[in-house]
Amino acid sequence: MHQEFGRLQWIGIAIFVSLNIAYTNQTPTKLAARDGPPAPRPKPVMGWNSFYPSGCGANVNRKDLLWHADLMDQKGFIKAGYKTFIVECGWERDLKIKEDYKIERRPWKKAYWSLQLPDKADTLAANLNPKGLGLGLGTWGGKQICPRTKDEGSGVKALSNPDAYLNYLVNVRRVAYLSHRPCDWASPARLQNIDQATELNECYIEMENIISRHTFQNQLFYATGQWGASPKDSKTEVNSQRIADDTVDSWNSLIRTINALYPYSLQNQGPYNDLGWLQVGDNKLSMVEKITQFSFWAAAKSPLIFSSDISRLGQAEIDTLRNPGAIAINQDDLGQTITLKHRYSADMDVWSGPLKDGNTVAVIISWSNDATTKNIRLHDLGFSSAHIFDVMTGKDLGVINEVYTSKVQGHGSLFLKLTETKPAPEKKFITFPAEQAEIIGSAQIRTTSRGVKVVSNLQADGKSALRWNNVPGSKSGWTLVKFAYINAELSPGNMDDSKLNFKHTTIVINGDYENPSYADMPITGLTWDDMAEGFIVSLPLKPGNENTILIRGESGQPAPEFHLLSVEQTE
Structure with a gap:
């Protein structure tokens, strides 16, 4: 998440709540732990997050929070569907105090027991619920296993009794939404290394087990951070998952997140893909870019969560966020991404x-x-x-x-x-495997762990390449070409614009090196075994069967690994 999180040492906390998603990959153990049939799939969460306007320090106080809740009502956000009020951090301090008194930091153990049985139902949720808002919380759930800075999370220990705390949050604090982020900076190494990925995924799996034990899956929405590439990749209790590092207020950040969606969008089933917070308010995006982000997020069925000082939002931003047509698309009953x-x-x-x-x-x-x-x-x-x-x-x-x-x-x-x-009339394609193409320079064939042959090591050295010969073209001058390829060159994070989850790849048609075509090919998954099929480009092939298509790296970066190409048959 945002680097400012490193400035606060969190108290060890855990929140384990969820609505169950009706998947088919549930284990018998998990099924036995539940009462009755699975709950219907919930809609993507719509809400407001406290982080950008309040941070994690003294501004996270009851008076300021309830002021924003009132603004959500006054500006029409609750009526439009933004019904989740999320306190991102700083809430581990006592919220059971007078409205005009700032939250007091207490040692976790004392705060836990002093709040276990409040003398009256004076919880934050009790003030939010009458407005039509549900309380949401953000948490690490204990230790921060991959801090963004060296001091982030220092001194935070693992939870001694997460089950008891879960009961406290659900039954006393009436939490309605939980965002669990045990890994603040999910680096490529963290996501791709099997041991590191397993450590991360087990944090989520432990939560899933607690959810099932207490049958809370029908009460609350459980949102996770990014999952790693591990065999222990179970998302049966997850309602939404982050697919990339936090989206920030730059056009490049939007490009990074849009490309990150590509492999997840091909899966069709699973949690909602959380693309990050909507960037509205005082920031670097133009209004046009803000509308583009909102439109894409809504169509992708991402949770629609914004984190801004509501009092400073312009009317154009308010109207965009409340747009009924876009919200209807986002909340569509099918819940399928684009x-x-x-x-x-x-x-x-x-x-x-x-x-x-x-x-x-x-x-x-x-x-x-x-x-x-x-x-x-x-x-x-x-x-x-x-x-x-x-x-x-x-x-x-x-x-x-x-x-x-x-x-x-x-x-x-x-x-x-x-x-x-x-x-439209169904298109037919003829397939050309990469292993039957001409392999040039340092390029070579490798076999993935799944038995798929790909051409790899397509360096941007001017010598290495992959060339298909005798490729048919169309009379129209442009021909549809589909690629099956692998690209697991993940972005290192939201502060580095050198890699935006795609590879800029050179395609030379018929030896015309002076006028190449280009393809910006998004990542296909977390590992170099994850292949995507059907990435379509239009190439200027000539009529007849004598075209050549050559692939090579570009801008100092190797090209993706290619399994095959398919060319549209037009005659």
Whole structure:
């Protein structure tokens, strides 16, 4: 999370609460521990977080918190659906005090027992609930196992009795949401090394077991940080999971998070993918970029949580956050995320996903710095025609055939709902395995632990490459090409813009090294065994069967590892 967390030494705490998700990979032990059938899947949480306006120190006090709760009511956020009020940190101090008195820090052991049986129901939740708000809390759940700074979490010990504390939070403090972050900085080493990943995942698994033992899964929402690549990767009790380091107020940070979603979006089942807090208020993003973030987060079914001084929000930001069309998409009963349908390098992304009523939601993101005209090809979404509505404005854009054209501001977006769709003709592809291609320089074939052959070590040295020969093209001048590849070059964190969870890859067509094409290929998972199939680009192939496609690294970075390419058959 944010580096300022390192300035506060937390008291050891744990919160273990959840709503159960009805997955099929539950163990018999877990099933036996529950009473009755699994609960319906909850909707993505919508709410406010105290961190940016209040921090973790003296400003985390009852008076200030309740002031923000009143503002949520006055500004219409509660009515719009933002019903979770999250105290991110600093809450380990006594909240059972007079409204105008700042929270007093106490040794954890004394605070625990003094608060176990309060003399009256004067909890923070008791003040929030009548407003329609549920109390949420953020926690490490004990030790901070991967601090962002050397002093972060020093002196914090493991919990001696997490079960007792769980009961206290649920039954006395009436917690409605829990964000568990035992790993503040989930570095690539932490996520990819099996021993370190196992240590992290076991923190979550322990919580899952406590949830089941106390049958709290039907009462509260359990949100985790990032999971590592470990065989002990169980998410049966998890309602949402972070997919990347915290999203901050920069365009590069949004790019980093959007690319991080790609492998998770291909899984279809599992927890909601938490893309991080919405960046509204006084920050470095333009209003256009804020709307792009909100649109993408809403369509991806990410929790919609903002952390800002509500009194300083502009009306445009308030209207965006309360947009009923976007919220309806986010809270759709199907709860399925969007997936990347087509990436046009340096131009735009096309993402879409299904809705419960059979309609489709699409988000188009402009990578251009200036306003440009975008031609949205409906076949990228699988349709030949559709009745299109603008989600943010509610405007009926009419029935569109083949291509929808719209001007989009720099770093802007289109948030569309497609109804009355007609499917496009099914496309057929011919496949070319990488192992049958020409392997040049230091490039080599390797076999993953899952038995998949890929071409690796495609260095950006001007000598190493992978070249497919005798590739068919189309008469139109542009041909759809799909890649199956592996890229586990993870971003080191939100303070480093050198790696944004994608590889900028050179594609040379027919030996034209002076005019190469490029593909910005997102990560495919946490390890170099995690492959993604179906990443689509458009390449300028010539008619006939004599095209060559050469792949090499770019900008000092090796290219992804390739398993195969598939070329659209147009004749």
